[in-house]
Amino acid sequence: MVDVGGVKIGGGNFAVIAGPCSVESEAQICEVAADVKASGAKLLRGGAFKPRTSPYSFQGMRGEGIKLLLEAKAKTGLPIVTEIMDISQLPLFDEVDLIQVGARNMQNFELLKELGHTRKPILLKRGLASTIEELLMSAEYIMAGGNSQVILCERGIRTFETCTRNTLDISAVPVLHELTHLPVIVDPSHACGIARLVEPMAMAAAACGANGVMIEVHNNPAKALCDGPQSLTPAQFDETVKKVKRVYAAATEQ
Ligand code: PEP
Ligand code: MN
Numbered sequence: 001m002v003d004v005g006g007v008k009i010g011g012g013n014f015a016v017i018a019g020p021c022s023v024e025s026e027a028q029i030c031e032v033a034a035d036v037k038a039s040g041a042k043l044l045r046g047g048a049f050k051p052r053t054s055p056y057s058f059q060g061m062r063g064e065g066i067k068l069l070l071e072a073k074a075k076t077g078l079p080i081v082t083e084i085m086d087i088s089q090l091p092l093f094d095e096v097d098l099i100q101v102g103a104r105n106m107q108n109f110e111l112l113k114e115l116g117h118t119r120k121p122i123l124l125k126r127g128l129a130s131t132i133e134e135l136l137m138s139a140e141y142i143m144a145g146g147n148s149q150v151i152l153c154e155r156g157i158r159t160f161e162t163c164t165r166n167t168l169d170i171s172a173v174p175v176l177h178e179l180t181h182l183p184v185i186v187d188p189s190h191a192c193g194i195a196r197l198v199e200p201m202a203m204a205a206a207a208c209g210a211n212g213v214m215i216e217v218h219n220n221p222a223k224a225l226c227d228g229p230q231s232l233t234p235a236q237f238d239e240t241v242k243k244v245k246r247v248y249a250a251a252t253e254q
Contacts, residue, residue, distance in 0.1 A: 005079030116145020156191030165193025
């Protein structure tokens with residue numbers, strides 16, 4: 001079990017993490033934070049440093065984005081999770097509750113080693129084309145440095161399928177539970193890339209033993225600077241959380 005600013009992830013708890021792909025403005029992040037909290041989210045997500053395929057796409061608000069996340073945290077009490085892309089950014093993450101290592105950095109071994117020397121909880125996302133074994137070895141890089149607070153995240157992998165952004169490897173959840181004691185969460189948003197598929201895949205995660213889900217929510221998905229097509233509105237998120245909780249209760253019923 002990993003304690004993230006008082007929120008326990010793993011063990012018998014099911015954690016809902018939500019927020020926009022990227023922090024875009026004070027109003028945007030604070031509004032979404034209040035909305036997702038009201039629907040039952042326990043952690044606020046939001047990218048400040050964004051790994052974008054094109055260098056001409058919005059790259060994130062960087063340090064300013066982290067400040068806005070901290071403001072949203074102060075207003076709502078929700079601990080925050082945001083992605084680090086380079087070791088040089090680490091000083092900006094002092095007050096970040098959960099540091100995300102994104103799919104594209106899962107095998108940035110120098111970054112993983114450095115994070116192993118911190119005592120911060122780390123959310124390690126599976127690489128775009130990484131095996132479960134490779135994901136576990138990356139977690140090992142962090143833990144070998146003495147930092148045992150690692151949460152794993154299945155976020156879909158590259159396959160030949162083109163109907164979805166990635167292919168959610170849902171079987172990774174029970175396989176990881178067999179191979180490791182670490183908590184495992186599922187990110188259905190990046191796995192599918194399509195908002196209407198997020199709810200059924202989040203329910204599948206709750207049914208198969210995931211310790212939580214991370215879902216992208218935007219107050220105006222059509223205008224989002226990043227990942228609008230896969231973002232839920234706050235109202236859609238509210239519905240999804242209700243269904244996910246029902247599935248989790250049924251799946252864990254004694
Ligand atoms: C994200 O969570 O914002 C993200 C970029 O995800 P991934 O690294 O899984 O693509
Ligand atoms: Mn995103």
